[in-house]
Amino acid sequence: MAVKRISSDIDVVTAARQRIKNVFSNGVPVYLSFSGGKDSIVLADLTYKLIQAGEINPSQLTVLFVDEEAIFDSIEATTKAWRKKFLLAGAKFQWWCIEVKHFSCLNELSSDETFVCWDRRKRDVWVRQPPPFAIRNHPQLRPRIDNYQSFLPRVTMDGIMITGVRAAESIQRLQYMAALNMGAKGITGTNTIYPIYDWKTADVWLYLRDQRIEVPEVYLQMYQVGVNRNQLRVSQFFSVDTVPVLVHLGEYDPSLMERVLRREPNAYLAMLYWDSEMFHRTTRKRRELEGEDTKDYRALLKEMLFVRPGDFFNTEHKRKIAKQYRKMFIQMDGMARPRDYKKMYGGLTAGDPKLRTLRAIYQDISCAYADYAKRFRKGGEANG
Template sequence: MAVKRVKSNMDIVTAAKKRIKNVFSNGVPVYMSFSGGKDSIVLADLVYKLIQAGEIDPSLLTVIFIDEEAIFDCIEQTTKTWRRKFMLAGAKFQWWCIEVKHFSCFNELSNDESFVCWDSQKKNVWVRQPPPFAIRNHPLFKPRQDSYQAFLPRICKDGIMLTGVRAAESVQRLQYMAALGVGGKGITKSNTIYPVYDWKTVDVWLYLQRERVDIPEVYLQMYQTGINRNQLRVSQFFSVDTVPSLVHLAEYDPSLMERILRREPNAYIAILYWDSEMFHRSTKTRRELEGEVAKDYRAILRDMLFVQFDTLFDTQHKRHVATQYRKLFLRMDGMARPRDYRKLYEGLMAGDPKLRTLRAIYQDISCAYADYAKRFRKGGEMNG
């Protein structure tokens, strides 16, 4: 899908504040998602300072934190600090410790592909204990079945949700927000507003520095171990896009790493096999380890998706993901390049529970083919 970018004569901070004030001007309940990460801290700081300035009504606001159990200790402390600030300012703060379901890239190796936060069947190995004020259940919540993305719209349907999601985080999010018409019609079908959707990563860090906002120390620890600032993710550890934080965790927080290994024994795989196709890696280290062996990824995919399908994909979710890959293979075969077939293969091998990798590959192939067709037509006109 083509994405049209429109420049504005308003700076991003002013624009974000205007969006927030517009939301509160409706007089309906406002729910703000908070994770303790850098993006949600930026959004929280913007909202909090508007409350201090008397520009929005804090009595309309409920801050929602879905505690995913396997989080950094400093994220917990940061969230407690913001909880206290918002409650003293007159807002409500809901801290949820419920059995929400995630997909775990480590459990892709077994028949159980899920990770259930605060699993009532594994209390003896919880990474942390829930705080005494945490909300543990709700009539509208389906324990062990719901993801928090499915649950939140049910409890926030009477108002508007604010979240710190940004389009610059990935191609998929850029496309998603373009399709929503954010900035055009303004509000989405799920009544969700993204006040900082147009911020780049550098904008986030610059705002936090200029406003002297405290950040969880784990960001500094991760940066010191060599993680690129664009890859500093501090959410739940077990999804394929956040697992990099485990690779060096033992270096700066061995106690937390020990607790994580008790909770998820397969987590050691991130350390042992980080530079491999399992984690979509294409580094020099991986090339040295595996050698420069030429592979026909198109042929490998054909065998996986059409010959060994039932054998390789032996759970309902794996078959669903593989079916989507097979559809894209059929649709793009002939248009895809060798590197695209390799990405498809590695996406299947690493696990792609939310199909983010698949959508990125589709976008890459489509754009490359459109560019090729455009250049071909121009060449034809010139030759004619």
């Protein structure tokens, strides 16, 4: 899907403040999703300062923090500080420590890819202990079945949720947000508003600097060990898009790494095999070590998806993901390039629980084919 960008005559900070005020002007409950990361801190600060200025009503606001157990100590400390600020300002703050499900990319060799936060069966190896004020259960929660993305909409149905998701984080989010106003399932249907959706990463860091906002220490630690500024993510450790934090965790926080290994013994795989097919990496270092890649990825995919799927996809979740990749292979075969088949293979082998890689491949193939068609109509391919 093509995305049209439109310039505005106001800056992103002014636009975000106006969006937040518009949400509160509806007079319904407002839920702010807080993670302790840089984007949610920006959204929290914008909201908090509007409360201080008397421009929005704090009694409408409930801040929601879903504690994923395996988080940095500095994220916990930052969240506690913001909890205190919002409570003193007259808002509510709900700290959830509940059994929600994640998919762990570290358990590829087992039949269970699930990581359950605050798993009651593994209480003795929890990475942290929940704070005494945490909410531990809810009538609308299906423990060990729900992820937080499916649970939170149930407890926020009476209002509007605002979150710090930004379109610049990935092409998939850009496409999703561009389509939000289309049809009945648009932004009003989901009850979610994204006040800083159009902020770039540089805008986030600039705001934090200009407003002199303290950020969790882990950002500095990650940057010091060489993590790129655009890759500074501090979410739960075990999903395929956040597992990179484990690569250097032992360098700047050995105590936390020790606790993580007790909880998830396979966490060491990230350090040993980061530059490998297991984590869908294609770095220069890996290419130098492995030499020229001569694999026929289209043939490998046909083997995995059509000839021997039972040998490769031995869990219900893997079979669901494989079904979507099988559809893509059929739809795109003939349009896809060798590098696209390689990406498909990488998505299947590394894991793609949220189908982000699949959507990116769809986008890449579609755009490349549209460009080819334009050039062909103009005679470019015929003459070339």
